[in-house]
Each structure stands twice: as structure tokens, then as C-alpha cells.
Amino acid sequence: MILVTGGAGFIGANFVLEWLRASSEAVLNVDKLTYAGNPLTLKPLQHNGNHVFARVDICDRAAIDALLARHRPRxxxxxxxxxxxxxxxxxxxxxxxxxxxxxxxxLEAALSYWRSLPDAGQAAFRFLHVSTDEVFGSLAPGDAPFSETARYAPNSPYSATKAASDHLVRSYHHTYRLPTITTHCSNNYGPYQxxxxxxxxxxxxxITGESLPVYGDGMNIRxxxxxxxxxAAIRxxxxxxxxxxxxxxxxxxxxxxxxxxxxxxDWLDRLKPRAAGSYRDQIAFVNDRPGHDRRYAVDARKLERELGWKPAETFETGIEKTVRWYLDNQAWVGDVVSGAYRTACFDTARIGDGA
Structure with missing residues (x-):
């Protein structure tokens, strides 16, 4: 079994869904179900015996310890x-x-658990920390993309807290030898966001006829x-x-x-045209976000060189699939917009029994 935190959120849920489509190894899915955690995203797994959901806050040490002791993830x-x-x-x-x-x-819970494992279990165990390119700050137009050794320069409370978490993970490896790995991803998009x-x-x-707010001049690059x-890269x-x-x-x-x-x-104009004009007519420029980073980009050649990974989707193929998904899944979107997903009939208490 593997333990996934945040597995009802956008990236975590996609990971859990794809893992269980391709693998027979079980997933212990730990999520607090804040506003961004959507149990309806996990509805396809409600009869999957390899998916165990625990509605637990990662700040709750006793609950995390109990999950690790009971399920023994690798x-x-x-x-x-x-x-x-x-x-x-x-x-x-x-x-x-x-x-x-x-x-x-x-990390504290993982370290205690890891130390309790036999030698073979310790050697096989991994703590994989999913982080962001935003910890590196902003690039100028002519700068090379961020490498793994780029200097940290976070510019928002979000990126600063992620940078802090990265440093904690690094310290637990170097101080305690906890077997950690950290990844930094660029802007994600796709289903269930x-x-x-x-x-x-x-x-x-x-598609609801509202304005399309674009910060500043819209020239920020991601x-x-x-x-x-x-x-796929995480796997x-x-x-x-x-x-x-x-x-x-x-x-x-x-x-x-x-x-x-x-x-x-442009894709919406093709797939769901307005009665008149283009959806571009709805674009409205708004005041820029405070401290808005101008450009992010990462150099992913290390991952390709060492592990043979490279993206399968271009932006052109990926954005078409994404637009089509949202058009085809308006019920999911509607439940999020209305807030109905917070009290979804896919009973989180029931799936929480797996804890």
C-alpha cells in the first residue's frame, strides 16, 4: 500500500485515479476535505476495495500515527x-x-514509523514531497528555466510556505536519513481542477456569460x-x-x-459557439495581483536524462482534452460552483470508515 495525502484535491485525486487504473496496489487516501477537496472526484472508486479513504488532517499527529501503524504503507x-x-x-x-x-x-510521524520498520522495510520506504516551481521566484524574459539547483526566492505567502516545507523535507533526510525525494512541478491543468x-x-x-478576468496586461508567463x-512523472x-x-x-x-x-x-468557439461573436469578447483586464511573478519555467532535463520521463501532452493536445472534459462534465463543475459537493451524497463518513 501507498499513502497519499491530499488525495481528494486536484493533482492528488488525479494521481489516485490513475494509480488505481494501472496498479493493483492499494492506496490509503488521506484528506481533510477542505474546500478544495472534492469527494465527488473520487466517486468512481467508491466500490474499489483498493481505495481506503481517511478524512484526517495532516496536522493531527495521533491520527497519522494510527493510520501508519494500521496500514503499514511502503x-x-x-x-x-x-x-x-x-x-x-x-x-x-x-x-x-x-x-x-x-x-x-x-515528517515527524513518517520518521517514527520508518524507524520502526525492519531493515528491508527501511530500505524500500520513500517519502515523496510534491512541491512547486514557485519556490524559485520569478524569471526575467531571457533567463534560462529554473534548474534543480536554482536559488530559492519565494514571492508569495503560498510559495514561501512551500519553500519552508521543502527545507523541512531536505533537513529530515540530511539530519535523520529519512529517505525523501522532492519534486517541483510547473503549472498543472486538466480534469477535476x-x-x-x-x-x-x-x-x-x-459558458455562463461572465467576464474572463485577466490580471494586469496578461503577459505573465507560465x-x-x-x-x-x-x-506519470511522480510514478x-x-x-x-x-x-x-x-x-x-x-x-x-x-x-x-x-x-x-x-x-x-478559441476551443470554446469551436466546440460550444456563442450565439454571436467570440468568447474573446468576454475578456476583461483587472488590477494585477500583488507581487505577481512575471515568469516561471523549469528545466526538466534531469528527469528525462536519469529516468527517461518526458511529457506526452503538448499544450495544444492537452488544452483540447481539458476544454472537452469541462464541457462534458458540467454536473461536476455545477456541484463545485454551487457548493453542493461539500454535502455530496457520496458519503465521506462512510468512506472515512476505512481509516
Whole structure:
């Protein structure tokens, strides 16, 4: 069994769904079910005996200890995090609690558990920490993409708390020899993403006739990675990554925010045309986000060189699949927008019995 934290969130849930489609190894899915945790995303697994869900806060040391003692996982994959930059600007305390205190608590529990294992179990165990390229700060237009050895320079409460969690993970390897690996991914997109993030927000607002808010001049650049590629990379790192190493996971798809919005609008014009005009007509430029980083991009050649991974999706193929998914899954989107997912009939108390 593997233990996945944050497995009802966007990236974590995609990882769990893809893992159980391809593997017979069970998953212990640990999620607090904050606003970003959606049990409806996991509904396809409600009759899957290899999926065990525990509604547990990673800051709850006693509950984490009990889960580790009962289920004896061979690895912990740590996806759980507060991740929306705008929310971190307005409510940073929650980010410090989950991203820093939560990671510390999980590391303490993992270290105690790892020390209790026999030699073979210790040698096989992994703590895989999923982080972000935002810890490296902002790139100038002509700068090379961030390598794994780039200097940390976080510029938002979100990225600062993720940087702190990275440093904690590194310290637990170097001080206590806990077998950790850290990954830094670029901007993810794809199915089941909460519609506060750029791409699902644009799709949702467009088809409901609302404005498409673009920060500043829209020229902020991000490297876009389809979530299925991210999940595939994580599986490779878990399987063959070197203990104590860090790996960048990127899509090699640098796009301006405005360019991304234009592409989304163009696909919607093809697939669900308006009665008149283009969805581009709904674009509205708004005041820029405080401290908005201008450009992120990661150099993922180490992962390709050492483990043979590279993304399968281009931005062009991935964005078409993403737009089609949101159009085909309006019930899921509607339950998120209305808040109905928070009291979904897919009973979280029932699946919580697996803890």
C-alpha cells in the first residue's frame, strides 16, 4: 500500500485515479476535505476495495500515527497543500498551518514509523514531497528555466510556505536519513481542477456569460503541464528516483496568461459557439495581483536524462482534452460552483470508515 495525502484535491485525486487504473496496489487516501477537496472526484472508486479513504488532517499527529501503524504503507506521497496564491495573500495563516506545520507533523510521524520498520522495510520506504516551481521566484524574459539547483526566492505567502516545507523535507533526510525525494512541478491543468484556477475559471465563466478576468496586461508567463503527465512523472520518481534528490517536472509549454485564455476561447468557439461573436469578447483586464511573478519555467532535463520521463501532452493536445472534459462534465463543475459537493451524497463518513 501507498499513502497519499491530499488525495481528494486536484493533482492528488488525479494521481489516485490513475494509480488505481494501472496498479493493483492499494492506496490509503488521506484528506481533510477542505474546500478544495472534492469527494465527488473520487466517486468512481467508491466500490474499489483498493481505495481506503481517511478524512484526517495532516496536522493531527495521533491520527497519522494510527493510520501508519494500521496500514503499514511502503511510501508516503505528500500532495496535501493550500495552493491558491490569491487565497494566500488574503489568508496566509491557513497556508502556514497546512504547508509548514502539516508537513512537519507528517515528517515527524513518517520518521517514527520508518524507524520502526525492519531493515528491508527501511530500505524500500520513500517519502515523496510534491512541491512547486514557485519556490524559485520569478524569471526575467531571457533567463534560462529554473534548474534543480536554482536559488530559492519565494514571492508569495503560498510559495514561501512551500519553500519552508521543502527545507523541512531536505533537513529530515540530511539530519535523520529519512529517505525523501522532492519534486517541483510547473503549472498543472486538466480534469477535476477547482474552478478558481485560471483555465477552469475561464471555461466556467465563458459558458455562463461572465467576464474572463485577466490580471494586469496578461503577459505573465507560465510553463503548463498536463496533470496526467505530472502523475506519470511522480510514478517514475517513486519507482526509480534517487533518495535525497530533487526533480523538476515541466511541460516545456511556456505561455502567457493571455495566450492561454485566447486558446481556451478559441476551443470554446469551436466546440460550444456563442450565439454571436467570440468568447474573446468576454475578456476583461483587472488590477494585477500583488507581487505577481512575471515568469516561471523549469528545466526538466534531469528527469528525462536519469529516468527517461518526458511529457506526452503538448499544450495544444492537452488544452483540447481539458476544454472537452469541462464541457462534458458540467454536473461536476455545477456541484463545485454551487457548493453542493461539500454535502455530496457520496458519503465521506462512510468512506472515512476505512481509516
Amino acid at each position: 511510501a508516503i506521497l505528500h500532495f496535501a497543500a493550500e495552493s491558491h496564491v490569491d487565497r494566500s495573500i488574503h489568508a496566509p495563516a491557513e497556508f502556514v498551518q497546512t504547508n509548514v506545520a502539516g508537513t512537519f507533523t507528517l 477547482f474552478p478558481e484556477k485560471l483555465i477552469p475559471l475561464m471555461i466556467t465563466n465563458a 510553463d503548463w503541464l498536463h496533470v496526467s503527465d505530472h502523475c 517514475e520518481v517513486l519507482s526509480r528516483g534517487q533518495i535525497g534528490e530533487t526533480y523538476n517536472i515541466g511541460g516545456w509549454n511556456e505561455k502567457t496568461n493571455l495566450g492561454v485564455v485566447h486558446t481556451v476561447c
